[in-house]
Amino acid sequence: MARWVPAVLVLxxxxxxxxxxxxxxxxxxxxxxxxxxAALLPLRQTIVTAVVAVLTTCLLAELHGVxxxxxxxxxxxxxxxxxxxAVVINRxxxxxxxxxxxxxxxxxxxxxxxxxAPPARLAGLEIAARYVPAEKYAAIGGDLYAVQDxxxxxxxxxxxxxxxxxxxxxxxxxxxxxxxxxxxQETTLEALVGRLERALQREGARRADLEVVExxxxxxxxxxxxxxxxxxxxxxxxxxxxxxxxGGAVRALEPEASALPLGMGELAGWPDRVMELAFAEGExxxxxxxxxxxxxxxxxxFYDPEERLRGRRFAGPQELLDVLVADVERHTxxxxxxxxxxxxxxxxxxxxxxxxxxxxTDQPHRPVHPA
Numbered sequence: 001m002a003r004w005v006p007a008v009l010v011l012x013x014x015x016x017x018x019x020x021x022x023x024x025x026x027x028x029x030x031x032x033x034x035x036x037x038a039a040l041l042p043l044r045q046t047i048v049t050a051v052v053a054v055l056t057t058c059l060l061a062e063l064h065g066v067x068x069x070x071x072x073x074x075x076x077x078x079x080x081x082x083x084x085x086a087v088v089i090n091r092x093x094x095x096x097x098x099x100x101x102x103x104x105x106x107x108x109x110x111x112x113x114x115x116x117a118p119p120a121r122l123a124g125l126e127i128a129a130r131y132v133p134a135e136k137y138a139a140i141g142g143d144l145y146a147v148q149d150x151x152x153x154x155x156x157x158x159x160x161x162x163x164x165x166x167x168x169x170x171x172x173x174x175x176x177x178x179x180x181x182x183x184x185q186e187t188t189l190e191a192l193v194g195r196l197e198r199a200l201q202r203e204g205a206r207r208a209d210l211e212v213v214e215x216x217x218x219x220x221x222x223x224x225x226x227x228x229x230x231x232x233x234x235x236x237x238x239x240x241x242x243x244x245x246x247g248g249a250v251r252a253l254e255p256e257a258s259a260l261p262l263g264m265g266e267l268a269g270w271p272d273r274v275m276e277l278a279f280a281e282g283e284x285x286x287x288x289x290x291x292x293x294x295x296x297x298x299x300x301x302f303y304d305p306e307e308r309l310r311g312r313r314f315a316g317p318q319e320l321l322d323v324l325v326a327d328v329e330r331h332t333x334x335x336x337x338x339x340x341x342x343x344x345x346x347x348x349x350x351x352x353x354x355x356x357x358x359x360x361t362d363q364p365h366r367p368v369h370p371a
Contacts, residue, residue: 002040006049009033010056017060029077030057032256034086039093046090050083115176118147118343120318123154123226125345128317132340134291142168143289148183153226155183155192157264158243158287158343159219159238175217175262189223190272192264193234196221200263206214215298216261220287224279224345231279234272237261240294244320246282248311253277284317284346291340292324295332303331317344 015030031181057079061072091159118127129145138254142161147154151336157179177197182195202218218238224231233241235255244250257273279285288305295303306325314320321342328336 004039006033006037009036010049010052014056014060017064022064024259025071025075026060027057027079030054030079031082034083035086035089038086038090041090043087043090043311044095046086046282050086054080054083063289084107115144115146118145122147122149123224124348125154125224126317126348127346128321128342128344130321130325130334130340130342132291132342134336139174142172143291143339144172144176145287145343146179146342147343147345148180150183152183152187152223154224155179155189155222155227155341155343156224156287157219157221158241158289158341159217160289160291160341162261171200171203171217174199174221179221183371187276189221189234193221193236197262203263216263218261218290222285222287224347229279229281229347231277231285233275235259235275239288239290241288242286242306242309243279243312244284244286245280247315248313250305250306250310254307277305279347281347284320284344285315285319286324287343288324289339289341291336291338292328292342294338295336297331298333303328317346320344326347 009029010033013026013033016024016029016244016314017026034046034050037046041049054076059078060078076263115129115131118129119319120127127147129147131143131145143159144161145156145158147156159175161171161175178196178199179192182192186192186195196219216237219235219236220238220241221234222231222241223233231243233240233255235253238261240252240254242250243253249279253275255275257270259270259272286305286309292303292305297303305324308331309320311322314321314323321344324342328340
């Protein structure tokens with residue numbers, strides 16, 4: 001509908017000029033039309049609007065008779081000058097638009113490279129992940145998630161890097177690279193978290209002095225052994241994950257003891273404690289960053305995912321994330337104040353074992369024909 005505004009302005013100017021008493025001018029309508037077209041329409045349509053505005057101004061002046069040649073010339077020159085400016089503005093706006101589209105494409109490619117979507121099914125698990133940036137066109141920030149199928153089971157993590165901008169994205173890339181390598185090599189969850197800790201300490205040592213003192217990352221690292229019904233967690237200063245039962249019950253998996261975030265291991269030397277619990281068929285593990293729990297409504301009330309999700313049933317992890325994101329946006333009145341990284345994992349009856357079980361479901365079925 002906005003594309004019709006220039007035409008409406010021209011027609012409105014004509015109607016005003018014909019209906020108004022002598023001495024009143026409709027030139028502001030004709031000057032506004034090409035300016036609006038410059039921001040909304042391509043170059044060709046902007047030029048057409050500009051030509052129509054100038055010609056209409058000349059024809060109306062001729063229709064009423066030129067009683068004051070100076071005034072008529074001033075109006076025509078004013079509209080013509082504005083039309084030239086409109087064409088220039090159109091070129092600047094379109095060039096900026098193309099640059100923005102290019103930058104957005106690069107950001108989306110970077111997101112797919114740094115935060116690739118996990119497989120929908122893996123080793124008897126249904127998986128869904130989502131990254132919701134606080135800024136509409138910022139495709140990636142300081143929140144992260146990763147899922148890795150390993151000889152020790154499916155290992156996954158969700159984390160939140162302190163800070164914003166390119167520095168946070170750089171730390172995300174370092175952490176994810178370390179996680180993918182260590183998840184394959186380390187036999188225990190404690191050793192995996194230790195590798196992440198050392199990677200962040202090395203990163204902090206080479207950055208600015210402020211980052212050395214204050215740089216950290218909150219994270220939850222989890223392990224789901226293949227073929228078992230056990231869930232293991234280590235929480236390093238991160239919001240507690242939720243465990244959703246099929247019947248709608250929800251409970252927060254609060255750690256038995258508090259722990260410092262990753263990157264702050266030098267401040268305390270206590271060992272990581274693994275939280276081990278049952279992970280039954282049909283249950284869903286939900287991990288998220290503080291963009292969910294710190295979302296506020298207009299009264300300043302924080303969003304409580306445990307309370308908002310209790311008693312609700314979901315067909316799968318993807319539907320759970322869809323509902324959660326929409327509910328947070330309703331709670332805040334639109335948008336989110338901080339980035340959100342979400343990861344939902346549901347245990348389903350396994351149709352096989354080993355890595356092939358999860359990978360086969362991601363490939364299209366190819367019927368086998370006899371020779």
